[in-house]
Amino acid sequence: MVAKIIMIIYYLICLFFVFITARNLFREENSRDRVILYLITLVPFILRLLRFK
Amino acid sequence: MGQTMKASQKFKIISLTIFLAFVLWGGWPLLQHRNYQMEMVCGPGVTEVKKLSDFFPPLKGTAADTYVFILQGKEPGGKALIMANTHANEPEGLLAVSVMLENAVVEKGTLYLIPNFNRSASRNTRPGEGYPLYFSITTPWGKKIFRLGNRDASPLDQWPDPDVYIHYPEKQMLSYLDIRNTNRTWPGRRNGLPMEQVTFAAMELLRNNQVDLAIDLHGAETMFPVTNCIVAPEKSMRIATLASLTVKSMEGFENHLEGSPEKFRGLSHREIGDYSDTLPFLLEAPIPFLDQPTGPKTEKLLLDGKDEFLLSLARKNKLFVPYDEHGWPFDKRVGQHLSVSLEIIRQYSRKTPERAIVIKNVPRYREVVEKGVGSFFHNPAEAPSDRVIKF
Numbered sequence: 054m055v056a057k058i059i060m061i062i063y064y065l066i067c068l069f070f071v072f073i074t075a076r077n078l079f080r081e082e083n084s085r086d087r088v089i090l091y092l093i094t095l096v097p098f099i100l101r102l103l104r105f106k
Numbered sequence: 107m108g109q110t111m112k113a114s115q116k117f118k119i120i121s122l123t124i125f126l127a128f129v130l131w132g133g134w135p136l137l138q139h140r141n142y143q144m145e146m147v148c149g150p151g152v153t154e155v156k157k158l159s160d161f162f163p164p165l166k167g168t169a170a171d172t173y174v175f176i177l178q179g180k181e182p183g184g185k186a187l188i189m190a191n192t193h194a195n196e197p198e199g200l201l202a203v204s205v206m207l208e209n210a211v212v213e214k215g216t217l218y219l220i221p222n223f224n225r226s227a228s229r230n231t232r233p234g235e236g237y238p239l240y241f242s243i244t245t246p247w248g249k250k251i252f253r254l255g256n257r258d259a260s261p262l263d264q265w266p267d268p269d270v271y272i273h274y275p276e277k278q279m280l281s282y283l284d285i286r287n288t289n290r291t292w293p294g295r296r297n298g299l300p301m302e303q304v305t306f307a308a309m310e311l312l313r314n315n316q317v318d319l320a321i322d323l324h325g326a327e328t329m330f331p332v333t334n335c336i337v338a339p340e341k342s343m344r345i346a347t348l349a350s351l352t353v354k355s356m357e358g359f360e361n362h363l364e365g366s367p368e369k370f371r372g373l374s375h376r377e378i379g380d381y382s383d384t385l386p387f388l389l390e391a392p393i394p395f396l397d398q399p400t401g402p403k404t405e406k407l408l409l410d411g412k413d414e415f416l417l418s419l420a421r422k423n424k425l426f427v428p429y430d431e432h433g434w435p436f437d438k439r440v441g442q443h444l445s446v447s448l449e450i451i452r453q454y455s456r457k458t459p460e461r462a463i464v465i466k467n468v469p470r471y472r473e474v475v476e477k478g479v480g481s482f483f484h485n486p487a488e489a490p491s492d493r494v495i496k497f
Contacts (some may be wrong), residue, residue: 092125105133
């Protein structure tokens with residue numbers, strides 16, 4: 054049960070990182086490098102949230 | 107300024123689209139692999155199909171629950187459990203157990219078969235090392251496709267990993283990854299993480315049913331000393347020795363003995379023996395696909411075990427098994443597992459006739475090598491639907 058709660062918390066952490074990275078992505082106006090960096094950063098979080106990998 | 111913003115928005119939309127396309131392109135096959143169903147035809151000897159959760163109910167409905175096939179003989183006798191895919195990237199065990207469940211008939215005693223012990227690992231993969239997601243075996247009726255899994259359970263089913271895995275109940279510190287390795291979580295824990303519960307469920311099966319023998323089928327690198335062997339603790343060593351000597355003299359292949367180390371915890375060959383009355387054995391067949399210094403990890407390498415780099419190393423005596431241009435084909439590895447498993451059961455039956463287990467219709471090494479493992483599989487399309495199990 055404790056392990057399940059920890060797992061859920063980790064998914065919530067994942068969701069949080071997706072949220073702040075996506076927010077930074079949409080707010081970024083000047084640096085194309087940062088846009089790419091944000092997108093690459095999102096890959097593992099998106100794959101985990103979609104339960105692909 | 108407005109034009110700059112427009113260009114920036116355009117760049118973001120294009121990048122995001124490309125990004126999503128890449129995520130789907132890379133991720134979708136993984137999702138399909140995770141949900142791909144392998145098919146097995148229950149042979150005439152299968153009398154009951156259960157799940158591990160029938161022996162330990164908390165597993166019910168979880169990704170860790172897996173099938174247990176029971177082949178009950180007409181005469182009472184001893185009991186044996188044979189399990190495969192403890193490590194789902196060592197699939198010769200899966201094929202050996204599948205051949206048994208599609209063909210074996212038990213005349214005396216009971217045989218428990220678990221073809222996909224770490225089900226979660228069989229739905230995981232190792233894309234970083236370029237593992238193929240599937241492999242196929244040629245049969246008289248077409249190709250039979252299997253999922254190729256990974257050594258450890260999927261993080262989708264058990265996550266996060268601890269910094270250090272502390273084994274229960276021996277408290278030995280092990281690699282964090284081994285918390286998802288069902289050959290490090292024996293004897294398991296009732297209220298532990300899913301993989302600890304899988305091994306606990308198997309222990310419940312062994313203890314509550316007074317199972318005499320447990321055989322865990324694996325594959326190991328040719329450059330690893332514990333390969334092409336039977337690993338057994340002290341209590342199983344006599345039977346293992348007789349089996350090893352018999353297959354060498356009667357069937358002509360080497361399968362040496364390795365003692366189960368007392369101070370390395372969590373392994374089936376150690377904990378099953380220490381925490382139950384069952385005699386455990388772990389069989390290792392050489393699998394060149396797992397070696398590090400090979401060419402690409404292709405399906406062909408998995409099937410035929412031929413690799414020019416390993417051949418070069420063999421000429422320099424760097425391998426622990428004989429290796430030539432014929433490689434280590436699947437048929438040979440599966441054949442060895444079948445012969446050694448049958449021989450362990452036969453030797454035990456000779457030693458304790460009141461607990462004998464008599465199994466018929468399972469091919470041995472030579473027959474598998476001659477005919478090919480695919481010739482022992484039945485076409486699910488032609489079998490009655492209630493005898494076809496998907497997992």
